[in-house]
Amino acid sequence: MAETARAARRRQVLLLVGATALLGVSSGIFETTFNNFLSDTFHLSAAARGRLEFPRELPGFLTALLSGALFFLMETRIAALASLGIAAGMMGLSLWGGHYPSMLLFMVIWSAGTHLVMPLQNSITLALAEEGKQASLLGRLGSASTAATVIGCGFVWASIDSLHLDYAAIFAVGAVAATGAALFMATMRVHSAGVRRKPFLVRPQYGLFYLLSVLFGARKQVFVTFGPWVLIKVFEQPASTFAQLWIASSIIGIFLRPVLGAWIDRYGERPVLVMDALLTILVCLGYGFAEHLGLGRHAVHLVYLCYMMDQILFATGMARTTYLDKIAVKRDDIAPTLSLSVSIDHLVSMTVPALGGLLWAAYGYPSVFLAAAMVAVVNGAVATRIRTPARV
Incomplete structure (x- = not known):
């Protein structure tokens, strides 16, 4: 019986690996292309780019409501629907993304699918993990x-530099990958991720987790919005450069994520999140002042390093997930709380880019990264307050 259960668990993990990998391909294609697509197609200013984050992040803010409205479905079914949303958004951008209103619509559809599937992937992974090895499994899935993502970035690199494909073709391939992920998710059968969930949940015991989510929402905009915009607008880098940087940082992440997961299981979440905050401060200062350090043509290489480090540090997010897993009052609290955390961090994400765009326009881009560094300081201070109950 135990052997049968282990075999069933292994099959579900393999299906999750397949879905995760295909979503990684799709994400690698979108994230390394979208900013350049906006710049080349609509010629946006930094302020306009910042304002665009409001509709892009709005579905993230609504994640708890979207997930709650689908509480009668299994988590794997919701994840399949979310993956189809990603596919629909990217295909819409492929076919009709050249018109600004259409781009807004399909960007929002893509965003809804992406933000809905993120917490569900973590919740399903925790449901499949053996006790005491949650972060290790999160690390291995993150590595996959x-x-x-490297494959997706490599496709973008080859598409632009060698195949000379346009953005429409690139987005279409991303849509196909996301559709494949939906098929994998739809075939999964995970018992503890298959029960009906609470539509909405808030507990005071999770207050520190909620605060970490708020600070993460502010911090991540450095990577999502303003970091790439520095490379595009200040250093005039093409989409193929982003693909190469993603590939380099992703290769590092393949080996780092499992090690980081094992470290979290062994030493806990607090040192990992404090380290993340300290390194983020250095990244922000590098973004903001590389051009002013007298490095000449090598300044862009420092920003390359910051961009890669910024992406690599996103792996520490698994520490927030395992922290919630350890403090959860009930196992079925995890999925709705993770969904709520996405909504919380996106409440911040919807406002920070607009404010950052105003800062950029009024005082120059270094001011944006000085503000981000201050947020990282607060994030580190909050992380030192993490306490988890001892595992029996």
Whole structure:
């Protein structure tokens, strides 16, 4: 019986690996292309790019409501629907993304699918993990996703530099990958991720986790919005450069994520999140002042390093997930709380880019990264307050 259960668990993990990998390919294609697509197609200013984050992040803010509205479905079914949303958004951008209103619509559809599937992937992974090895499994799944991202980035690099494909063709391939992920998710059968969930949940015991989510929402905009915009607008880098940087940082992440997961299981979440905050401060200062350090043409290489480090540090997010897993009052609290955390961090994400765009326009881009560094300081201070109950 135990052997049968282990075999069933292994099959579900393999299906999750397949879905995660295909979503990684799709994400690698989108994230390394979208900013350049906006710049080349619509010629946006930094302020306009910042304002665009409001509709892009709005579905993230609504994640708890979207997930709650689908509480009668199994988590794997919701993840399949979310993956189809990603596919629909990217295909819409492929076919009709050249018109600004259409781009907004399909960007929002893509965003809804992406933000809905993120917490569900973590919740399903925790449901499949053996006790005491949650972070290790999150690390291995993250490694698979990162490896797949390399494939997506490599496709973008080859598409632009060698195949000379346009953005429409690139987005279409990303849509096909996301559709494949939906098929994998739809075939999964995970018992503890298959029960009906609470539509909405808030507990005071999770207050520190909620605060970490708020700070993460502010911090991540450095990577999502303003970091790439520095490379595009200040250093005039093409989409193929982003693909190469993603590939380099993703290769590092393939090996780093499992090690980081094992470290979290052994030493806990607090040192990992404090380290993340300290390194993020250095990244922000590098972004903001590389051009002013007298490095000449090598300044862009420092920003390359910051961009890669910024992406690599996103792996520490698994520490927030395992922290929630350890403090959860009930196992079925995890999925709705993870969904709520996405909504919380996106409440911040919707406002920070607009404010950052105003800062950029009024005082120059270094001011944006000084503000981000201050947020990282607060994030580190909050992380030192993490306490988890001893595992029996």
